Amino acid sequence: AQSVTQLGSHVSVSEGALVLLRCNYSSSVPPYLFWYVQYPNQGLQLLLKYTTGATLVKGINGFEAEFKKSETSFHLTKPSAHMSDAAEYFCAVSENRSYKLIFGSGTRLLVRP
């Protein structure tokens, strides 16, 4: 069975600092991987996705993630945090490459002024 683990339920960074949100996955097939962001009282918005090809994926709002098969990781990064990045972030894997998403438990990002 596929699964996703997000290390750290809360991450706090200063404005302008590097953002690093960790995600590890378990999958018996080459995975499709996703990062979503959820702002308060809103649904989920896709930040980026990895399906095949280039392992460094660039997304919206300056975020990027690198697929590392050897480490079964798909960590999300952003060079410089903005106050507007404060939200909850979810890593997800597509079950058996289907439309069914399996989500991690989420990481709440706090950005300090």
Place this chain on the structure above:
Amino acid sequence: KAGVTQTPRYLIKTRGQQVTLSCSPISGHRSVSWYQQTPGQGLQFLFEYFSETQRNKGNFPGRFSGRQFSNSRSEMNVSTLELGDSALYLCASSDTGEPLHEQYFGPGTRLTVT
């Protein structure tokens, strides 16, 4: 294009009652998926419909059901509500439901069971 809309946004029900939630996908989208989000269990897949057919179902009891209409609008129903059904219910639509195609999420319906 208008986004995914869900009605109602907030709902309070009593244990034992039933509830119906509605989701209107983005125009032209034929796939609608439903997810339950709770603090304890996180985001869990309920089911997905494509062209009025349920293609996949998550591990939820039979009290949770859904359907999709010919205009792609979808409803989910929960019968005999339990306190643990209190959650944010999210629906997502995509044009085909294929993982390469982005799923667009609605704002959710927050259900509180008392």
